[in-house]
Amino acid sequence: MATKILIPTPLRPFTDKKDAVEANGTTVGELLADLTTKHSGLKAHLYNQEGKLRSFVNIYVNDEDIRYLQKEQTPITSGDTVSIIPSVAGGAPTAEAPATLPELTKDEIKRYSRHLILPEVGMEGQRKLKAAKVLCIGAGGLGSPVAMYLAAAGVGTIGIVDFDVVDFSNLQRQILHSTNDVGKPKLQSAKEKLVAMNPHVNVVTHNAALSSENALELFEPYDIIVDGTDNFPTRYLVNDACVILGKPNAYGSIFRFEGQASVFATKEGPCYRCLYPEPPPPGLVPSCAEGGVLGVLPGIIGCIQANETLKLIIGAGEPLIGRFLIFDALRMKFRELKLRKDPDCPVCGTHPTVTKLIDYEQFCGVQSSTQEAPMSGSTTEISAVDLKKRLDRGDVLKIVDVREPHEYEINRIKGSTLIPLGDIPKRYVELDPSDEIVVQCKVGGRSAKAADFLRSKGFTKVLNLTGGILDWIDKVDPSQPKY
């Protein structure tokens, strides 16, 4: 069965100048194979070296693009007309350095000499680093190694967004901060360290909690964003803002002994939402404050983020785009997953439904802290101070600690009973529904779930200790250690 194939102008030299030729086949694939056998000069222009149709070659059966039919398996029936239609594309070089890269001073040349003798970096790469502007979200576990290595490497402008104060519990992993920084704003501590390390870099501090209101404005002056956040609402916010602004997101995250890293939101590559369109239900994935984290883990993952950031700037190597790296510190193993850009992605897909920043707390099902604050006289919650008053008054209260045994070992409320959250469903029968029960964990999240569960089983007198053991130690019993 001969089918007519319409040939576009630039391919006619390969079909004896004819604008239409005939070939045989029952599918588009067979037809094109026959066509390129008869007119072999067409092959190099229709197919790439891997034998796939080139992306800018469009094949239409009648008036339908075969991408929306069955691609090369699209059947051909008699009377069909097949057309080869070019997409014409091109553009200016993107990897080319801007015309006005800053010069390096003599001091800088000396400082960066080990970079300068790498052909992949060289003078031009180092000048690109000097011209680059990178924003670190957070100066914590991941932000510390990222900012330190970017500063040491000579990234000209390093922005840091943070609003936190250095706490003793940070020092186990947040190596930007030292013991005598406890109580200082993290931004101040970070800037002192980075400038001392390399006075040639400009450290810009942004004392703010990242939000949908300020993210686009904060990101705008920067070339690359490094996500070192520890919660889902901010992670989605960073991702979406990067996609909207077209800025790469050097992503990393850590939990217990496992870390992840990738580069999201580049022009060609997938974004965080291509991988995780929706956040996990709130509470399913505990934070590092609840679940713990090995101190060196953010060092390893943060260094990968810094590595990828430097590569993006100098344009060397194969970036971690479309690849998702998973690191297991206990087994000392790296795994790599392939990621594809999802055409249906709500943010970076072909028909995005999210085109501006949304309310990410709501999206992730997280209540904002103002809603969490205990109402006075609440019948479901009790504060540390009120609990102490009632115990002192001689009220009989059953205190149930739903943390893990290793947490209970560190500190506890005297007289409390330990039933870890995961054991509650099978051990709640040990509790007496006629007792007044106070459930408690580290900060109040897990115990709120335990309280909900107990109420669902008919317990009517359940109070959740707001702020958990930490609030208890702060306000009632400072003799105990905190973690």
Added chain:
Amino acid sequence: MPETANVQTLRVDSTIDGEIRRHGEETYPHECCGALIGSGNRVTATVALPNTTEEGPRRRFMVRPSDYRLAEQKATELGGELLGFYHSHPDHPARPSQYDLDHAWPTFAYIIVAVANGKSAAMTVWYLKEDRSSFEEGELNGN
């Protein structure tokens, strides 16, 4: 001089030259694109086309298939043929990029006009080598 004898020449008169430059300046800082229609090696008309790239029009252009068909139709209507396409390089030299090469079609003339700070500058023409290995620069002249 056998080398120069092989150089392809594209004739573009001052009207056509002006149309391409004006289009590049109008869309600056984005890339413009359009079709070149004529016969033999003489461009007699241009068709400005929308830049439909989804990859950021400052550095990319794309002519979608429907506009390509339109350009071929227009060529037939005008009694000529589709000779190629033009596009602009905002704040970049008028030399083809690797991306241009990867997406090039044989026999077409590719005119590139550099637009620096909103003002058109150098204009060049390029042809894909038959083995797709690189572009060869042609000669533009206005006879």
